[in-house]
Amino acid sequence: MTIGDQIIPFSPVPDTELSAIAKQLRRDIVTMISTAGSGHPGGSLSAVEIITALYFKIMRHCPSEPGWIERDRFILSKGHAAPALYAALAESGYFPVSELATLRKLGSRLQGHADRTATPGVEMSSGSLGQGLSFGVGTALAAGLNNKKYRVYVLIGGGECNEGQVWEAAMSAYHFKLDNMVAFIDHNELQLDGTNHDIMNIEPLGEKWSAFGWHTIEIDGHNFNEILSSLEEAKNIKGQPTAIVAHTIKGKGISYMENKVEFHGKAPNPEETKKALQELA
Amino acid sequence: MKIADISMRDAFFDALYDIARQDDRVMLLTGDFGAPSLDKFRTDLSRQYINAGVAEQNMVTIAAGLALSGKIVYIYSIAPFVTLRCFEQIKLDLCCMKLHVTAVGVGAGYSYSTSGPTHHATEDAAVMRILPGMTVYNPSDNIMVAAFAGMSYRDPGPKYIRLDREKFPLRYEEKHDFSDGLALLKRGKDMTIIASGMMVHQAFKVTEELLKHSIDAAIVDLYRLSPVNDNLLLQVMGKNKPVVTLAEDLVAGGIGSIVAEVMADNGCQSRLKRLGTENQYVFQYASRECLHSHLGLDVASITTGILRWLQ
Numbered sequence: 001m002t003i004g005d006q007i008i009p010f011s012p013v014p015d016t017e018l019s020a021i022a023k024q025l026r027r028d029i030v031t032m033i034s035t036a037g038s039g040h041p042g043g044s045l046s047a048v049e050i051i052t053a054l055y056f057k058i059m060r061h062c063p064s065e066p067g068w069i070e071r072d073r074f075i076l077s078k079g080h081a082a083p084a085l086y087a088a089l090a091e092s093g094y095f096p097v098s099e100l101a102t103l104r105k106l107g108s109r110l111q112g113h114a115d116r117t118a119t120p121g122v123e124m125s126s127g128s129l130g131q132g133l134s135f136g137v138g139t140a141l142a143a144g145l146n147n148k149k150y151r152v153y154v155l156i157g158g159g160e161c162n163e164g165q166v167w168e169a170a171m172s173a174y175h176f177k178l179d180n181m182v183a184f185i186d187h188n189e190l191q192l193d194g195t196n197h198d199i200m201n202i203e204p205l206g207e208k209w210s211a212f213g214w215h216t217i218e219i220d221g222h223n224f225n226e227i228l229s230s231l232e233e234a235k236n237i238k239g240q241p242t243a244i245v246a247h248t249i250k251g252k253g254i255s256y257m258e259n260k261v262e263f264h265g266k267a268p269n270p271e272e273t274k275k276a277l278q279e280l281a
Numbered sequence: 282m283k284i285a286d287i288s289m290r291d292a293f294f295d296a297l298y299d300i301a302r303q304d305d306r307v308m309l310l311t312g313d314f315g316a317p318s319l320d321k322f323r324t325d326l327s328r329q330y331i332n333a334g335v336a337e338q339n340m341v342t343i344a345a346g347l348a349l350s351g352k353i354v355y356i357y358s359i360a361p362f363v364t365l366r367c368f369e370q371i372k373l374d375l376c377c378m379k380l381h382v383t384a385v386g387v388g389a390g391y392s393y394s395t396s397g398p399t400h401h402a403t404e405d406a407a408v409m410r411i412l413p414g415m416t417v418y419n420p421s422d423n424i425m426v427a428a429f430a431g432m433s434y435r436d437p438g439p440k441y442i443r444l445d446r447e448k449f450p451l452r453y454e455e456k457h458d459f460s461d462g463l464a465l466l467k468r469g470k471d472m473t474i475i476a477s478g479m480m481v482h483q484a485f486k487v488t489e490e491l492l493k494h495s496i497d498a499a500i501v502d503l504y505r506l507s508p509v510n511d512n513l514l515l516q517v518m519g520k521n522k523p524v525v526t527l528a529e530d531l532v533a534g535g536i537g538s539i540v541a542e543v544m545a546d547n548g549c550q551s552r553l554k555r556l557g558t559e560n561q562y563v564f565q566y567a568s569r570e571c572l573h574s575h576l577g578l579d580v581a582s583i584t585t586g587i588l589r590w591l592q
Contacts, residue, residue, distance in 0.1 A: 115377075116349075116378060117377075117378060117379065123349070124345075124346075124349075124374075124378070125373065125374075125377050125378050127373075128369060128373055131338075131342045131370060131373065131374060134338070134339045134341075134342030134343050134345075134346070134370075135342050135343070135345055135346040135349075135374065136346060137339070137342075137343050137346060138342065138343035138344060138345060138346020138347040138348075138349075138350070139346040139347075139349065139350055140346075141331070141343065141346070141347060142346065142347050142350030142351065142352060143350070145308075145328060145352075146350065146351065164338075165338045165339055165342070165370075168334075168336035168338060168339035169339050169342070169343075171334070171336070172333065172334065172336065172339055172343065175334070
């Protein structure tokens with residue numbers, strides 16, 4: 001919020017509330033994708049705890065002033081997880097929660113892939129994989145050049161690590177010593193057409209990030225304690241960026257979606273939606 | 282040194298250096314590419330200069346991140362590398378987000394004549410011009426190049442500036458206003474040659490030859506390939522005069538296509554001949570003049586071709 005010209009950043013919630021917020025984001029995600037009739041539930045659900053921790057606990061941001069120059073930046077590189085981002089933006093106050101029902105509708109600000117020119121709080125238009133980390137490098141470089149203290153968080157999919165540009169960016173973030181930058185890898189081990197292992201083996205993923213010069217931490221990406229402590233650790237790392245390889249479950253929180261590749265890009269039908277919302281009650 | 286005596290690259294970066302000294306928002310990123318005119322940038326303006334390494338896709342998207350953090354960004358490499366190699370990044374990260382980033386490519390057409398198709402820039406202008414919101418400049422002299430440094434700094438939105446490696450005679454006066462996008466450089470009552478970049482200079486030689494055959498040809502310099510100034514182009518082409526377009530680029534998509542599109546959209550019935558590289562890659566490693574002879578783009582071949590076509 002703002003008082004006069006003064007920006008009052010979003011107040012972090014107590015740690016004890018994070019699980020309930022995550023559950024609400026999951027309800028939002030399932031409802032909006034179901035209403036839209038299309039979307040990507042699996043990879044949205046796997047990223048929920050990471051996004052919840054960032055928007056409701058870690059990041060300095062101001063929903064009523066999305067362009068606040070001092071804000072920490074969250075860059076959704078895996079753009080198909082836009083429903084998770086939209087849910088976090090709505091629940092933290094960037095736009096009304098009721099607007100989530102317009103996902104993928106004609107004229108809506110909430111399209112299938114996020115559009116920064118339309119949606120408040122979206123830092124980067126994404127949807128084609130592999131580009132968010134480079135964007136984060138530019139944003140993090142600018143912080144140093146502009147004498148700003150903001151931090152940059154980029155969320156990358158595990159399958160997205162197939163893209164060569166991810167590694168160009170990884171190399172450059174280390175080269176430029178961007179210790180104001182964190183990459184989360186939402187490592188749910190599935191991609192569009194199967195397992196990472198079968199499609200394009202990205203292991204050993206943590207070792208790859210380490211080899212590229214990043215301070216690398218491996219965590220359970222659904223455990224808030226581990227997410228928060230890894231982010232605290234990252235703040236104290238100097239001279240190199242931090243990669244947090246978050247081991248997650250695609251479709252997390254909904255029994256019939258968990259670890260099911262078919263829910264990468266398929267909306268639940270009305271019956272499935274009902275069941276999902278019962279599980280998330 | 283006078284502006285006529287330096288390369289297009291040096292003319293551009295000298296002008297940009299003067300701008301950047303006054304405005305620390307201006308950033309120059311290169312894809313591991315140096316030049317004497319860049320040295321003063323990296324020494325005097327070290328916080329405004331980044332060598333992004335041999336990773337053009339990354340460079341484009343880093344530029345996007347910088348631009349959205351308040352910077353006015355220039356990215357520089359050899360023309361095909363800063364366009365074709367990173368085309369999707371330019372589309373999504375610059376054009377879709379409407380960012381103030383200028384791609385500067387050196388090596389227009391067959392500038393790198395001895396380097397083969399990897400370094401020839403014969404499709405870059407064609408593909409860049411179709412991107413919504415992209416402004417494409419193809420300068421023909423150093424006065425224009427220096428002006429484009431200023432215009433790209435002042436005008437928001439993505440741009441592509443395509444520099445030749447050769448030095449050319451100056452065709453414009455200092456302080457010429459280049460906002461028209463094209464210029465009638467020579468009047469001629471019998472036909473019109475529309476050229477761009479180095480081929481503008483070739484066109485002057487061709488018109489001298491044509492005059493020996495009593496053909497008085499006009500020359501139009503189409504230096505902004507997108508957005509095209511349709512009205513002015515139609516006006517300077519004249520009514521019902523034969524039109525020849527002249528470029529080193531592949532015929533498909535290049536300035537011949539631009540002129541054909543403008544003519545078709547406006548019901549222009551003039552005859553049109555598009556000269557350029559016909560549907561091929563050039564694997565000859567030779568001087569630019571040799572390549573022109575091989576492709577029928579030397580003065581004699583162009584003149585003969587036009588005379589035959591006019592009959």
